[in-house]
Amino acid sequence: MDFPSEDSNGSGKLVGGMELKYQGRKTSRANSEQRRRTILEAALRIVVRDGVRGVRHRAVAKEANVPLSATTYYFKDITDLITDTFTLFVEMGAQKFKAYWEESDSMLKTAMSELDPSDSASRQIFAERITDLAIEYVLVQLREHSDYLIAERAFQQECLRNENLRPIAFSHQRFFLDSLETFFSKIGSSHPDIDAKLFGSIILQVEYQGLVSGYEGESLVGLRAMLKRQIELMLGVYH
Structure with missing residues (x-):
């Protein structure tokens, strides 16, 4: 799956008359933002393969090849992860x-x-x-x-x-x-x-x-x- 190049660092973006905002932990450093984006891209791949109900912290961490602590650091619960x-x-x-x-x-x-x-x-x-x-x-x-x-x-x-x-x-x-x-x-x-x-x-x-x-x-x-x-x-x- 191809993804856009813009940052997903919590800054709002107007789409369909609504300002979209990310719910998870905000980032300021480039490497932190890249890891956060890697997690979201991994979650999207799981949605395609297994549906939204397949998105779980442990499954996403494995798909993204990051520690489980990374997903829980950026997203306090599964709702924030799915929403973002x-x-x-x-x-x-x-x-x-x-x-x-x-x-x-x-x-x-x-x-x-x-x-x-x-x-x-x-x-x-x-x-x-x-x-x-x-x-x-x-x-x-x-x-x-x-x-x-x-x-x-x-x-x-x-x-x-x-x-x-x-x-x-x-x-x-x-x-x-x-x-x-x-x-x-x-x-x-x-x-x-x-x-x-x-x-x-x-x-x-x-x-x-x-x-x-x-x-x-x-x-x-x-x-x-x-x-x-x-x-x-x-x-x-x-x-």
Whole structure:
């Protein structure tokens, strides 16, 4: 699993309109911060492999190859360790999601420059291009960041049991929806907030289906059909 390069030293970071803050012991020295980060990265690997319930001080210490006393020094209890692991995960996701859409911005601008909203054929071509952009995003997630998707679902499930994670989960969801809302505003949606929520749900479903059923051959055709149908409905392209 890839991780962002920014420090996780307890300083707040704005994600989805919320300032994320780490709960564990704050650090000031570089080597101490590196050890703390090593512990959080190890905990994330355990989440992917065993689920959130697999995160225990002893298991994380073994995974991180550090003394047990190190995990209890930085995180007074398992709640702080899990919360900070989720916080790192959310920061990682925000950075990755933002980077992808920035790279895709030129494709979106090109497609919009050729769109004639009054022409049904032009809207159909535009829907095809937006579908290509969306399916490429999903395939990148499935092929290169499947661990991230697995961890995301593990944390979503844990939020049902652990209310401490819910504000962090909200910021994670809000960042995703805000990005989609901006996207739909750019392409002329009359209800970008609603379209963002609907399309966000489709993306999550398609990613889950890809994780469970695969994303090649007939499965890929099915994933594309789901995304294309939703985009056509949002753009007013019907068959």
